[in-house]
Every structure is written in C-alpha cells, then in structure tokens.
Amino acid sequence: MKSICVFCGANFNGDVQLKQAIDHLAEIMVNQNISLVFGGGKVGVMGLIADAVLQRGGKAIGVIPGFLMDKEVGHTGLTEMHVVENMHQRKQLMNELCDGIITLPGGFGTLEEFFEVLTWLQLGLHHKPIGLLNVNGFYDFLLKQMDVMVANRFLKPTNRNLVLSSPHPQELIDLMYNFTALPDGVWFKDQHLS
Ligand code: AMP
Numbered sequence: 001m002k003s004i005c006v007f008c009g010a011n012f013n014g015d016v017q018l019k020q021a022i023d024h025l026a027e028i029m030v031n032q033n034i035s036l037v038f039g040g041g042k043v044g045v046m047g048l049i050a051d052a053v054l055q056r057g058g059k060a061i062g063v064i065p066g067f068l069m070d071k072e073v074g075h076t077g078l079t080e081m082h083v084v085e086n087m088h089q090r091k092q093l094m095n096e097l098c099d100g101i102i103t104l105p106g107g108f109g110t111l112e113e114f115f116e117v118l119t120w121l122q123l124g125l126h127h128k129p130i131g132l133l134n135v136n137g138f139y140d141f142l143l144k145q146m147d148v149m150v151a152n153r154f155l156k157p158t159n160r161n162l163v164l165s166s167p168h169p170q171e172l173i174d175l176m177y178n179f180t181a182l183p184d185g186v187w188f189k190d191q192h193l194s
Contacts, residue, residue: 001176003035003061005098007113008045009106010072018105019048021135025102025169026052032173037098039090040064040081041072045104050075063094091116100129100176102169105138122159127181131172132165139165158182 006025012018026049029036036053039046040062050060059079064072066083074081084090095101095117103114120126132139143165149155164179166172 001032001034001099001173003037003098004029004173004176005037005094005101006049006104007101007106007110008038008049008104009110010039010041010046011044011107012048015136017136018045018138021133021167021169022048022104023052025049025104025133026056026058028169028173029053030056030058035059035061035079037061037063037094039072039094040074040078041068042075043073045106046072047075049104050078054078061097063090063097065090095120095126095128098128100131102131102133102172102176103139104133105135111142118162121162121181124182129164129176129179129181130162131176132163133169133172134165134167136167 022045030053036049036058038050038060041047041064050062053060054077061080061082062075062078063082063084064074065086069083082093084093091113101117103110114130118130121128121130134140134143146155146160146163150157150160164172164175166175
C-alpha cells in the first residue's frame with residue numbers, strides 16, 4: 001500500500017489512548033512509506049493524524065470542499081491539498097487517491113464515510129481493504145450491531161467479514177495486507193438471505 005485514507009472525527013476528546021494510537025499509526029505509515037489521505041482539516045482527530053505524519057517526515061494529502069475550508073480550518077502545512085466542490089467529490093477523490101482505508105473514532109461524518117466506502121466494496125465498485133481501528137473498544141457496539149444485522153439476515157456473513165478491525169494499528173495494517181476482496185458479482189449472485 002502506497003497510501004491509506006484515514007476517516008476520523010473533526011473533534012478530539014483528549015483521550016490519551018487514542019492519541020497514542022494516532023501517533024503509533026502515523027509512525028507505522030511513515031516507516032512503511034505510506035502516505036496519508038484525509039479530510040484536510042486542522043481540527044480534531046483529523047488535525048492530530050496529519051500533524052503526527054508530517055512531524056515524522058511523512059506525506060499528508062488533504063481533500064476538502066471549499067465551503068469547509070473555514071469551518072474545519074483547512075490545514076495549511078500539507079504536502080498536497082485538493083479543494084473540491086462538495087462532499088461527494090471529497091469521498092470520491094479520497095477513495096481514488098488511496099490503496100486502503102482506516103477509520104478512527106469519530107462522529108456521524110466518520111461513520112457516513114466508512115459505510116459509503118464499505119457499501120462500494122460490497123458492490124464490487126472497488127477492492128480496497130477497509131479497517132476499523134477499535135481503540136479502547138470505541139467501535140464494540142458498532143461491530144455488535146453488524147452481528148445483529150447478520151443474525152436478522154439483513155447482512156450476509158461474507159459481507160460482514162469485509163470489515164477488518166483491531167485495536168492495534170500494526171495488526172490492522174497486517175489484516176489489510178492479507179485482505180482479498182470478494183470476486184466480482186458475488187454480492188449480486190447470492191443477494192437474498194431469506
Ligand atoms: P465527524 O465524524 O462528524 O466529526 O466528521 C468527520 C469528517 O467527515 C468531517 O471532515 C466532515 O466534514 C466529514 N463528512 C461529514 N459528512 C460527510 C459526507 N457526506 N461526505 C464527506 N465527508 C463528510
């Protein structure tokens with residue numbers, strides 16, 4: 001992987017374990033020559049991961065819609081900044097620029113981004129690994145909800161298994177390297193669960 005897109009919150013709660021995980025992820029990415037692609041903001045977890053990568057001499061590439069430049073305080077020290085027209089273009093370009101995706105803790109925006117690229121993977125529109133960095137059990141309930149969806153036959157186990165997760169950045173990246181997407185068309189062939 002040459003670049004990883006990180007979805008994450010525009011807020012930060014001051015959690016020490018989360019800060020450590022962000023720094024550890026940045027260290028691994030820089031050591032393995034993996035660029036960061038992210039939402040381009042200077043605030044919250046977004047700003048922390050960008051600064052952690054840049055401070056270690058890595059590359060950080062931002063993708064931000066013009067109208068969010070002020071609101072999310074566009075980061076001015078990035079290796080590259082793409083200013084796009086809207087949220088859809090943002091996600092599209094972030095996905096095009098990366099070889100894999102990691103989701104850190106965040107809010108609605110983070111989950112929206114995560115589920116959209118996950119849906120694209122399920123549909124075979126891309127074949128990139130998608131990981132949840134489950135720091136301190138932050139995503140335990142979300143993972144549990146996915147199991148509830150499987151138990152209720154709204155989600156196929158094969159699609160549930162597309163979601164890679166680990167509390168440890170290196171373990172998550174290893175899972176991403178070993179990931180093989182479903183062959184094209186599998187989702188459509190066996191779509192109905194009942
Ligand atoms: P949040 O997790 O709510 O703090 O949001 C994290 C990031 O997701 C912020 O940069 C938001 O601007 C961004 N975001 C929210 N909704 C969307 C969307 N529909 N498409 C692209 N980015 C989004």
